[in-house]
Structures are given as C-alpha cells and as structure tokens.
Amino acid sequence: MAASSAILVENVVKTYGSKVILDELSINVERGTIYGLLGASGCGKTTLLSCIVGRKSTNSGEIWVLGGRPGEKGSGVPGPKIGYMPQELALVEEFTVKDAIYYFGTIYKMEAKDIKERFEYLSKLLELPDGSKFLKHCSGGQKRRVSFAAALVHSPELLILDEPTVGVDPILREKIWDHLKDTVNTKRTTVIITTHYIEEAKEANTVGFMRKGKIMIQETPNKLLATFQTNTLEEAFFILSQKQNDQLNNTKAIGGTDQGSTSTSVESFPANYGSKDALGISSAKERRSKKEQSVYMSGTEIDPKRMKALLSKNWTQFYRNIGGVLFLLTFPLLQMWFFANSVGTDPKHLKLGIVNNESMTTLCADFDWNSTAIQTEDYECHFRNLTCRFLTYLEHPMISKVLYKSYPEAVEGIKHGQIVGFLYIPTNFSQSFEERTRLGLNSPEWIVHYGEIRGYMDMSNRFTGAALAIKLYRLFIEFQDKLLSDCKLPQKFAHIPIDENFFFGNDHTPYTTFVTPGIALLLVFLLGSTMTSQIIVKEKIDGVWDRSIVAGVSSLEITLSHLSLQFIIMLVECAEVLLMIWLMSTYPIQGSWILFFFILYLEGVCGMTYGFFVSTFCQKLGEANIFCTGGYLPLTIICGIIWPIEAMPTILRWLSLASPCTMPILSLRNVMMKGWNLWNIQVINGIGVLLAWIVLFGIASVWCIKIRR
Ligand SMILES: Nc1ncnc2c1ncn2[C@@H]1O[C@H](COP(=O)(O)OP(=O)(O)OP(=O)(O)O)[C@@H](O)[C@H]1O
DSSP states (O other): OGGGEEEEEEEEEEEETTEEEEEEEEEEEETTOEEEEEEOTTSSHHHHHHHHTTSSOOSEEEEEETTBOTTSTTSOTTTTTEEEEOSSOOOOTTSBHHHHHHHHHHHTTOOHHHHHHHHHHHHHHTTOOOTTSBGGGSOHHHHHHHHHHHHHTTOOSEEEEESTTTTOOHHHHHHHHHHHHHHHHHHOOEEEEEOSOGGGGGGSSEEEEEETTEEEEEEOHHHHHHHHTOSSHHHHHHHHHHHHHHHHHHHHHTTOOTTSOOHHHHHTSOTTOOOTTTTTOOHHHHHOOHHHHHHHHHOOOOOHHHHHHHHHHHHHHHHTOHHHHHHHHHHHHHHHHHHHHHSSSOOOOEEEEEEESSSOGGGGGGOOGGGSEEEOTTSOEEEOSHHHHHHHHTOSTTEEEEEESSHHHHHHHHHTTSOSEEEEEOTTHHHHHHHHHHHGGGOOHHHHHHTSOEEEEOTTSHHHHHHHHHHHHHHHHHHHHHHHHHTTOOGGGGSOSOOOOOSSSOTTOOHHHHHHHHHHHHHHHHHHHHHHHHHHHHHHHHTHHHHHHHTTOOHHHHHHHHHHHHHHHHHHHHHHHHHHHHHHOSSOOOSOHHHHHHHHHHHHHHHHHHHHHHHHHOOSHHHHHHHHHHHHHHHHHHSSSSSOGGGSOHHHHHHHHHSTTHHHHHHHHHHHHTOOOTTSHHHHHHHHHHHHHHHHHHHHHHHHHHHTO
C-alpha cells in the first residue's frame, strides 16, 4: 500500500551536460518487498540508484527514501539505514576480508561482538574467503561477495544492490536470492536490486523495466508474463522495448521530440503508487531548499567512532602499501641527495683546446719556472716562455687540455663538439706581454694584440661556456699576481680597480647555498600535492569514498582522517629534507632551525591543500598528476631560483611574488643566510602568503565539492 512505500521517485530528471539520463522517471518501491530494476547497459540504472542514496543530485523531480529526502538532516539517508552495494567493488585493496567487514561494521557504529557474529554468519552464507586473506589476492567473484557482505553486515532497513550477482556461480546466486527473500519476509527489509540476469528477477516482488531513462513498466513478474503472454521476462522486456521504439518513432513522425514520455510508462503505472502524505512527508520539508540539502550533503559531522575506523583504514592502507611507503619516505632523501651532488659544484674535465704559437707545448715539459720572470738591476722585469708558465695554471680539475696545431683546427674542434672552448696564444706572447707591461698606455696596437691570450668559448652550452670563461679569467689573475710578485711589483696591479667585499657569504659561496631553500620548498610542495591528490582520487575511483559517505560518514570526517595521516607523513618528510640540508650544506643555517622547519612544513601543508583542491575536480590519477606536476613546473620557473625575479616583466614579477613559493623561498633563504627571525617583515610576508594560499585552496575545494554533485 501507499503508506508503506520505502522509496518514491517522482518525475526525476538527471542530465550529464546535455545528455538526459533520467527522463521524468518515477518509481515506487514498497516496504518489505524486493524491487528488481532491469534494463540494458547504459540505460541509467546506476545513476538512478546513485540519486536514491544521495550520491548524485537531480535536475528536477522528487526522491523520498524511508520517509525523508536523501541528504536531508534527520532522514538517515545516507546513513546506517541503508545497505549499499555499488557496481564498482568499493573496497580497500589493502584490507583483508575481515578488515573490510569490520570497517563497514564500525562506521555503521556496530559493537565489535555484533560485527563478529555477523561476520561469521555472512562468511558461511556467502562462502567468503578466509578472513585473513587480502582482498588484492581475492578473485573478482570473491571480492563481489565481500562487497555484498559489507552491505548486509548491519542488517539495514533498505538494501540497494547494484548488480550483486555478477561473477557469482548459479548455486550461490540462488542462495543470495533465498537470503534476500528471507530477510524481506522476516525483517520487512526493502530491497532494490539491479541485475543483468533478467530471469533471476522473477524472484522479485516487483520488476521495473527501464529503458532510455524511463520506467516502461513496473509490475509483479507473474503479471508481466501474463500481460505479454510470454514464458520469460526477457521476452516481455523485448516486446516492451519494441513498443517503446515504435511510440518514439511515431512521436517523431508527427513532429514531436523523443523527450516526450511514452504512453506505455504512464498507462501501465500501478494504481498503488505512493503518495507523499502517506509517506509522512510534511509540506515544510518539501519547501526545504536544494541549497540547504546540499550543505548537509557536504557533511560536517564528526563522530569519534567513525573517525577511529577511518584513521585505522588509512593507516592500514598506508603501511600495507610497501611500495608507497618506500617512495614517500625515500623520495625526499634521494631528491635532496641528487640535488646536493649535481647542482652547484664546478664542472670537471671540460675539454679546453690550446693553440700555442709561442712555444711548442711539448717543450714546456722541462721549462725552468725561475727563468720566466727575471728582474734586472735597473728594476725591469724580463719575461721568457710565459706560455709554459701560464699553462701550469691550467692543471685544474675543471680543465682537460687538448692540443691543436692551428687556429682553424681548433675552430673545427668547437664546431664538432670536441672541445668547449680554446685558447689562442700568439707568437712572441711573452715578449709582447713584457712590452705591454713596460710601456703601459704608450703600447702600440700590435704590442697589445700580441700580448694577449685570446679565448674562444662555445656558448651554446651557457653553463660550461660561462663556467670555463670565469675560471680562465680567475686563473689568469692568479698567474699575473704571482708574476708581479716575482717582479717585486704590487699584486694589486693585476686586478681591476674595484675592491670587492662581501656580506652573508662570499665570492666562492656555492650556487647550491643560494638555491637550497628554493629546492627544499618546491620539493615539499610537490610531495604534499601529489601525495594528497593521488590518495584521494584513488579512493574516489575505487568508490570507497562514496560508499563510506552512503554509509553515513561525512566528507569532513573522511578529509580530516586523510589529512591527519598525511600531516604526519609530511612531518617526517620535512624532517628528512632538513636533515639532508644539515648534512650536505656548506653554509650552516644562521637563524632558528625551528622557524626554518616551520616554513618548510607550512609549504608542505600548502601543497597538500592544493592536492586536495585538485582531487575535487579530477576523476583520474593521470589528470591529478598533470595538475600537480603541471603546476610545479611554472612555479619552479617563476620562483627566482633559475633566474632573478627582478629580470621579469612587472606582471610576471607580481605573479611570481603572489605564488605559493617565491615569498616563502625569500623568507627561508633569509632565515638561513641572514639569521632573520619571525618578527622580520619579509619572513612574516612569506608565512602570510602560505597561509593565504592554504585558506584559498580550502575555500576552492569546498566550492568545487558543492558544484560537482
Ligand atoms: N559522470 C558521468 N558523466 C557523463 N555521463 C555519465 C556519467 N556517469 C554515467 N554516465 C552516462 O550515463 C548513462 C547511464 O549510465 P549508468 O551507469 O547509470 O547506466 P547503467 O544502466 O547502470 O549501465 P550498466 O548496466 O552498464 O551499469 C551512460 O550512458 C553513461 O555513459
């Protein structure tokens, strides 16, 4: 009777974009009955069930479940009143069979002894694998039975089963139907079940035939067979489908659209169609706005028992995934090690060509160093064989000398990538250099010309070209220093007239020191965003997130349970990064280690909130990866560790400063190199930017969750 309706769906329309999935669909499921929802693949059965359990919102129409609207406060839906078995397995692969049943039992707030009893009962009934067997080692059919048991564990008032018998052998299938009929008869449980095995729906009290987003008919199986005078439901379904096609074609032929409802569905709708009054639905409830409904749906309750179950699930998932644990814990160490050993140190063994026209380089082997600069009694200095003397300065780990006979040969060497540059030493270099030194500003041009060594660099590789050019310049200054000293002249004349002095590091402070804070922050941001997005998107893909929500867990509980574990992982990862900086950096942290760690950790948390935001709109792991790594690359480019932000166009500079990395990098660098403390305005700015992004990503995530339902 109408008063006993468990589910009432009235003129529901659901679309995905412009595609109509549920087309003014109506069904009525009476309490204490089994309703078999049949239809071809893709006709919208799963979508309908998702709307009934509150997983999906509708465009229009009404849905009432157990006297309330799904998602409405106090309706109990989603919640423990429902036992939901989705089409996907929606189980945690790292669980054992027993873990899976206990997890759902706990979030349904069952006592441990009751869960144990039900587990034993369901193990026998559904022939579940051994309780200690890992789900990832179970067959597809075994997993489906575990999933089915998880929906039954708390003996719910309403069972919503999406193809529970797929992959189940015929004997067990019969057993399952016997169990369903038994619970319906003894406990007045209501069951709505979809199946591809049309004939097994004969066991249902009512069968609804669904096609093209509509219910063509809903009747008792016997009545259907009698009406269509067939022996099987399959034949009845076939006749009805043809009838619907004919009607749609006729409607089109007279200028209608195929969106109109078929007369079949209207005519054959049973008379005992439930009324909202009979379901005890007040008009006040009806007036409740959709907005209010969706606010509740986003879920803000926190229940300690459920939180415990969720935390335990996440922890089990984490530690049983050995590959994941190893990756998360070793990645920061490896990354920092790679960085410290590959960035900032001088290049080695760069091939430098030498064209020595002054003296054959082979003769340099036994040249006399002391005879290269001889001071006479009139305080003049005479140079001989300076080339050989200079070449001793090129015995340096960065340089590997390659001798060339002529200038054109050396040019060919550069062109063919055999050397990264070459030095050309003219004939009479020593003599010309002496004249040039002696005559100074009065030197004729040809003396200047022959008195200099010419360097040619391959700048297609700017790193090696520039590094070699700077090194040669410095080595020449050293060479000149010593030469002037041998000539008893002041060494300062060897230098350009600028006296360089340094604060916070010096001329030799490695590039690594400058770039370390940036690399560390970018790394933890990347780790945070990928870790959070991957874990959450995977949970959604597996269906565990939605299934937990249908079981009554709030989104906030799931989010918090995930984040709390990830906060701890991030703590360990940041500690690893700090340890590596301590071990490998040649420049000790001048400021507070605690402040340094705090900024690092905050950056990781910012990455996590970004990852969470990404997970709210990504359906696939690959998509989430693209957003995380795709966001990381521009951040790296504009954060100022590759090139100064002062060199950027104004708009880009502002964009860089507002990004979640640039200001925090400046703060961290200043804490490290200048010893700034928390009260320094630049440090505060860096922390402020991070906090602002954390809040922004949080707000954007909540907004995205709401609009995507
Ligand atoms: N998130 C989505 N976005 C766009 N289209 C979707 C989405 N989910 C489902 N659909 C489409 O909606 C239609 C109905 O899908 P649904 O899963 O409800 O069918 P079904 O009857 O349960 O099929 P099956 O029996 O194969 O499970 C399909 O055409 C499907 O491609």
